[in-house]
Amino acid sequence: MTAYRRSSATAMVAVAACTILFALSFLATPVKFLADGVPIEHLLAVGRVTFRASAASEAVLLVLLVILAPGRSRIVACSVAALLAFQWLVLMPELDARTLARMSGRVMPSSGLHGWWIALDVLRIVLYAAIARAAIARAMMRVGKTPPAANDLERGSPTAI
Known part of the structure; x- marks a missing residue:
């Protein structure tokens, strides 16, 4: 595999990993709770399945990233x-136990665990974006180009294309 293809x-x-994480954690998860007439227990059950599927797909993509990404990436x-x-x-494990308790009808006190989960998801998105940015910069250097400056993109400079 050429360096350009590897970077690409x-x-x-x-x-892809960033998109899956963002779409499932920050779009699908909160939006499902807006569904009218669906019992919370069913929504939580869907959430449990969704989180497991997203973690599995993200793990596969992470294995690929570890194989493909060079150096610091x-x-x-x-x-x-x-x-x-x-x-x-x-x-x-704690969040799942709370979800199962809520699904069985117990009222659970609020917890800071969701806040930690969200913060770590945001951090993972930032790190995926950094990997993608570095890989794009490497790919562009392989073809004799350097990434355009942000102000070039704003001005619509032909070198930004």
């Missing part, structure tokens, strides 16, 4: 994997 593949995988990908593992091994 790294960028695509990072963007590989270290960042490993950091994302560590964050995901922390969320699932430390936070998720």
